[in-house]
Amino acid sequence: MYRVLIVDDEPVIRNGIKAFINWEREGLTATADCANGMEALSLMESLPVDILITDIKMPLMNGIQLMQHSLQLYPHLKVIMVSSYTDFEFVREGLKLGAVDYLLKPTLEAEDLLAVLRRCIASLEEEKKRQSKISRSQLDAVYRDQRKFEHELKRLIVLEQECDYSWVPGWMKDRITCVYMMLDDAQELREIHGNLHTQLLLEDLQESFYTETQEGVAALVTSDNSLFLLLPKGLQEVEPLLLQWKQLLARNFGVSITLGICSLQGIHEIRHGFAESRHASQERFFQGLGKIFSANAAQGLPRRQQDAEIDETPDWAALAEQIRGRTAASNLIKQVHNRWSGGRLDPARIKHEACSLLTETCQNSVDLGTLPEQLDHVRSAETLEQLEGILSRLFEEFERGTAMNLPDKGYSGKLITKALSYMNTHYTEDLTLQSTADAVHVSKSYFSLLFKKQTGQNFIDYLIDLRVREAKRLLVLNDFRIYEVAEAAGFNDVKYFSKLFKKMTGFTPVEFREKHQTSK
Known part of the structure; x- marks a missing residue:
């Protein structure tokens, strides 16, 4: 919604303007009203405004002065002036400054105000579209560069022969920091949300990294719960940025990460940097999750033995x-x-x-x-x-005597058949592993293991398959909105549903609908 501020020293005018319009229906919100320009300007310094409706003659600061100052704060602000018959000199000055229109107090009607407000909205929408095109073009260029750097970075790490460094940007030739990021509690996330969830989450974290850093590369080159990052400058400059990013991820995504870091001189040492930062991140196994471990620390990290030939191997x-x-x-x-x-x-x-x-x-x-x-x-x-x-x-x-052996005689097959029948009936509801285990009267851990053994899938992945199949059916059969399809199929978050659907089918929900309705 666009925010509207009403400024007039007469309370009856302010209240009348507020009463004239059904703000919500027009996609507007009357954010506040003020009695003079000074009060309004003070408010606008902390509260963004899209449309300003202001009287011209007011004490302390008149409407023209308010308009000049507010346009410096918000260049795209749309201003509607309200005046009496004797204010035409001020009106002309206001129009020169870019006011959308002026309205006369003695003859002010709701229809006139609504017409001007709709012109303001149309202008704001048009500017938003133009800005979106520019931003999209800029983002596409940045995106192409990022993907190119990610691809080349993967090649440098994987290939051992001499590589071409002609693509390398200037900052990669100086001091850089390698960061091996591990997503904490990844197995728990998979059990709760499914195997695809961690992949989607890592893509979100990768996008967040690019949003928070002006230069850097975040490559999905490792396991299904890790990212490898490159940042300009050394550890001392980078560590505060990484701490801020960790806090941001915890706040925005509710996830914890462990980081292994090391600093090196130039991209030519990248394979060494990858190995050292990865080695540093594995220290979480001994010292706990959610920390930053530096391979360049004064004492260094212990070099642990991986070879099979170790003395005193237990019997x-x-x-x-x-x-x-x-x-x-x-x-x-x-x-x-x-x-x-x-x-x-x-x-x-x-x-x-x-x-x-x-x-x-x-x-x-x-x-x-x-x-x-x-x-x-x-x-x-x-x-x-x-x-x-x-x-x-x-x-x-x-x-x-309860581990490993699952006494069967057909019992486990019947139990899972019963569970699948229950899931097919209730999959659009808030279905969980625990509630399904309760429905078939076994423990959660026993049911989880038995379900995987009998079906070859984790419980949550099977549940997601059911929901996506229902979403496909709804998309083809009717014209529900996408959020309605998501809700009807059992997904609470339409944005997450769309990303998951695209990952599983190769199409967005809209593309899937268009493709299959056209082919009918």
Whole structure:
């Protein structure tokens, strides 16, 4: 809505103007009214205004003076003057300054005011379109440069042969900072929102990075929960900017990120910078999420061992036998904790050892059941604390005889069939993993693992597929607005629905409708 400010020293005129117009119906809001120019100017310094309706003769500051000052604040401001019969000299001056029109107080009618307001709106809309075309053209040029830099950056990191540096902008030839960004709690986000969510989220974070930085490159060159960033200047100048960006992401997107950073001289060292910043970010496994780790710190970060040939490798078979012998899980975790937290092993090696221990534990089980899904949980752990928590839970369940083995005899298939029937009936509602598990009378964790085993999909991804199929049907069959289609298919956020739909189908909802209605 466009904001309107009414300024007149006569309360009856101000109230009359406010009563004349159905502001909301016209796409306007009467933001405020003031009794003189000084009061109005003070208000406008903190409150943007699109249309100013002002008397010409007022105490302290007249309408012409107010118009001059307010146009300096807002060059696109539209001004409507209100005058008496004796103010024509002022009226002419106001029109020269760019006022849209003037209205006479003694004969002021609602229809006249509404007609001038609509002219103001049309002028504002036209200016917005022109500005949008200019901005779009500028953004397209910037976008092309960004994508070119991202593509070349990926090539530099992946290819080991000598590369062409002719494309490199000037700032990349001087001191630069490499940043390896890891999205925290990515597995939890996938379980709640689906596998595509993290990809869409990373694209939003990439866009946010470009919005907040004048120079820099953010490339999706790594895993499905990471970005690699390049920024001009060294660590001292860049760290405050990264802290501000982290806070912005937490506020606007509700996400936490971990950053590994290192500084180097020029793009020729980029592969080293990528490796060092990535190594630094992995320190979150030991020290926790949501921090910034610098590879250029005075003491440096420990170089952890990834090779398989390490002395004193535990006897995983013996440890597994203890678990099968009902040794307390907490005692077993203590045995491996000192080895894993001692600073010698990197996260990948630790997860490999955890998977070995888990696999050995299940070797003699009649049915390994959900072992692959459990191993995926271990590999997705982002910190050592999370990893040990996952193992503790699994070992405790094993002690109770509830882990890995899913006694079937057709029971699991019937249970999931019942769950799918429930989902097909309720997928447009606020359906969750917990509510569906409750509907079939099993625990949430058990149902999650069983659902993945039986269907090959996570619960939330299956649910999103159902909703997108319904959205496709609605788009083809009727002329609902896009937000109505989103709501009817079970999506609460139309913007997110449109992005997800485009990612899954290759078409925007509007393009999909046009394509399939045309082909009918």
